[in-house]
Amino acid sequence: MVVGRYAPSPTGYMHYGNAAAALASWLDVRVRDGKWLLRIEDLDKERCRPEYVEALKEDLLWLGLEWDCSEPLFVQSERNHIYESALKQLEDQGQTYHCFCTRAQLSAIASAPQEGEGGEVGRRYRANPCEHIACSQFFQMQQEGKRSSIRLKLPDIEDEFTDLHFGVQKASLRESIGSDPVLRRSDGMWAYQLAVSVDDALQGVNIVTRGVDLMTSAHVQRYIIRSLGYEVPQYAHIPLLMGLDGMRLAKRNGGNGQYTIRYAREVEHISPGQFIARVLGIMGVILPVVDSLSLDEALDCWGRHAFTCGDAVSIVK
Numbered sequence: 079m080v081v082g083r084y085a086p087s088p089t090g091y092m093h094y095g096n097a098a099a100a101l102a103s104w105l106d107v108r109v110r111d112g113k114w115l116l117r118i119e120d121l122d123k124e125r126c127r128p129e130y131v132e133a134l135k136e137d138l139l140w141l142g143l144e145w146d147c148s149e150p151l152f153v154q155s156e157r158n159h160i161y162e163s164a165l166k167q168l169e170d171q172g173q174t175y176h177c178f179c180t181r182a183q184l185s186a187i188a189s190a191p192q193e194g195e196g197g198e199v200g201r202r203y204r205a206n207p208c209e210h211i212a213c214s215q216f217f218q219m220q221q222e223g224k225r226s227s228i229r230l231k232l233p234d235i236e237d238e239f240t241d242l243h244f245g246v247q248k249a250s251l252r253e254s255i256g257s258d259p260v261l262r263r264s265d266g267m268w269a270y271q272l273a274v275s276v277d278d279a280l281q282g283v284n285i286v287t288r289g290v291d292l293m294t295s296a297h298v299q300r301y302i303i304r305s306l307g308y309e310v311p312q313y314a315h316i317p318l319l320m321g322l323d324g325m326r327l328a329k330r331n332g333g334n335g336q337y338t339i340r341y342a343r344e345v346e347h348i349s350p351g352q353f354i355a356r357v358l359g360i361m362g363v364i365l366p367v368v369d370s371l372s373l374d375e376a377l378d379c380w381g382r383h384a385f386t387c388g389d390a391v392s393i394v395k
């Protein structure tokens with residue numbers, strides 16, 4: 079059975095970009111008669127708030143997007159022990175190392191020009207000096223009270239997969255992400271790449287639908303999931319919705335009032351059907367644009383859809 083998920087971070091009210099991801103994921107799953115899960119990605123304790131969890135459930139239900147309740151809601155902040163054991167497995171397999179670099183050191187490594195590159199800063203992989211740290215040095219650092227993050231040692235291999243919406247994606251695993259990903263931060267917080275990979279694997283998610291800004295992460299997540307011995311899901315990325323200023327809609331930037339579902343509901347007084355038609359219209363999935371679309375009609379479009387907007391599009395209401 080197809081299993082998909084919507085995995086928001088409760089850091090603000092849902093905006094058009096979140097709605098597009100939720101709707102696309104729901105459609106990708108329902109068009110295949112699958113199961114749709116909701117997962118709360120609240121590892122960032124400073125930014126996530128319980129009231130936003132309630133608000134996003136309310137917004138999803140307003141859109142008519144009902145998640146499967148036969149399983150308990152996955153809440154990342156309650157899953158410490160699970161990430162702990164996944165990390166231990168990767169450590170036991172020799173796939174990790176402790177990194178003592180500060181943020182400043184890391185950005186210096188990342189921006190250091192490589193020979194023959196003329197100073198160009200790209201996505202080229204930068205080796206981390208801590209990868210080969212000697213045991214004696216490691217214990218000395220620990221005794222000095224220095225805290226380390228734990229990183230995944232990426233091998234120098236190519237990764238290829240077929241994205242359900244964007245077709246064949248091929249990249250050097252290392253260059254796709256630029257540096258070895260952090261699995262656990264030095265302050266103990268679980269990093270996104272580990273948590274999301276473990277959760278997708280354990281929830282049996284086999285279609286991951288989300289914004290195209292996470293395409294490069296898919297290569298890394300595929301590697302983590304394979305390393306843990308689980309089946310790798312299919313990925314289905316969707317175009318990014320941008321504000322009229324050409325900036326990504328990020329909830330934390332604030333000032334997204336007019337781009338939120340709340341605004342559409344309470345200020346513009348539009349119906350769920352009108353909102354759905356708007357979101358699919360922006361992505362170019364429905365042509366010609368219609369005023370309102372039920373979820374059943376959206377499912378029908380989705381069966382024959384193509385994004386005609388490219389990989390990013392500005393929202394014009």
Ligand SMILES: [Zn+2]
Nearest residue numbers: 177178179208
């Ligand atoms: Zn380091």
